[in-house]
Amino acid sequence: MNKIHMVDLKGQYNEIKSEIDKAVINVIESGQYINGPAVQEFTSNLEKYLSVSHVIPCANGTDALQVALMALDLRPGDEVITTDFTFASSVEVIALLGLKPVLVDVEVDTFNIDIEKISSAITKKTKAIIPVHLFGQTAEMDEIMRIADENNLYVIEDNAQAIGSVYTNSKNQKIKAGTIGHIGTTSFFPSKNLGCYGDGGAIFTNDDDLAKKMRGLVNHGMYKRYHHDLVGINSRLDSVQAAILDIKLKNIDKYNESRRKSATIYSDLINSNDIIKPMIKYSEDSHVFHQYTLRLTNGKRDEMVNFLNENNVPCGIYYPIPLHSQNAYKRDDYNESDFNVTNKISKEVFSLPMHSELDMDQQKFISNLVNEFTSKS
Ligand SMILES: *Cc1c(COP(=O)(O)O)cnc(C)c1O
Secondary structure, eight states: OOOOOSSOHHHHHHHTHHHHHHHHHHHHHHTOOBSOHHHHHHHHHHHHHHTOSEEEEESOHHHHHHHHHHTTTOOTTOEEEEESSSOTHHHHHHHHTTOEEEEEOBOTTTOSBOHHHHHHHOOTTEEEEEOBOGGGBOOOHHHHHHHHHHHTOEEEEEOTTOTTOEEEOTTOOEEETTSSSSEEEEEOOTTSSSOOSSOOEEEEESOHHHHHHHHHHTBTTEEETTEEOSOOOBOOOBHHHHHHHHHHHHHHHHHHHHHHHHHHHHHHHOOOTTEEOOOOOSOGGGBOOSOEEEEETTSOHHHHHHHHHHTTOOOBOSOSSOGGGSGGGOOTTOOGGGGHHHHHHTTTEEEEOOSTTOOHHHHHHHHHHHHHHHHHO
16 A cells, blocks of 8 residues: 555646646746746636636735735724634734734534624624635635625635635525635645645635735735835745646646545545544535544544554644634633634544545545544544
8 A cells, every 4th residue: 555645745746747847847947937927827727717807826825815804904903703713824814914803613513614603703893704614615605795795894715725616605606615705815835725836825806906906915015116005015926836836727626526535435434423524514516625524522532643643644633722722812801612612623623634646545544543443442
């Protein structure tokens, strides 16, 4: 059996090596390393793939969130609601901009932001909601957009983990995740479903005014060279990464399909009363399995992780500490009882190897170990 990796970036590269190598050399030979034709080409192909009016490339997914928030002209102290159970980026950029992060609990079955908790967290100062499509599954966007409309709030979708997933709305229209809110953001960090070979990110919007503003913000607030109309940042996707991404974009549906297939195989093979398997809440295509995350309910999650590691199966804990408990984001006015779900699942979750190159032998081996551990513990 081949060595098992949490993500197999090298294996994926080997499949497209000749195309990638050629594209990278082309960029190097072109001499246009920043904002060259490769960036424009990828940007326009991503706009087509997502059916969105504007894609604004930038340096990483955290910058993408920051620029999205900067575009909204919020004032210090304005409140932004986001989820307690995610990577720190969203709460980090809210705090960094002098805004007030308001963390809310998640749904126990999807790990995504709890709609009812959003409603009860809204105050006069609330200006925006940042849902995260966690582990590759879209949040309940119809409800989020309805709440946002009713309360005049912006919605920024953090789509770093769910590029390519499709949300079916109440009118039965299929819309790509990240293009439903006012702004969507993503990351091209190597291990994401669409990852480059370094750092990268992008912002999506159908709003022409927001797009214009964000194009300036990522480029020092410049529209005309050396004329600075806004206080911006420097956040660029470089041409080499864009050329790589353009090739991987052609394969993204195939990659996501193979992740979904691997998820189905795990769910078929793993069987234990102590394990709760991932649930797909909406349609098949609403989940692209950035992570395949199980909950172990017998209190022995850390032992399970050790057991898997001892048997050369890497696995991850996303995320071990709720954001409201992190030193940087603790607040006196949070009640632990407002975070019952996050507090519980952060002690139960573990994520199995998930990528587009997993084979059946590996999945059988991993699933058997999970079953074996639960049967003897
Ligand atoms: C990876 C990730 C980010 C940050 O992306 P970077 O490119 O690493 O800055 C933000 N949000 C979520 C949910 C992520 O998974």
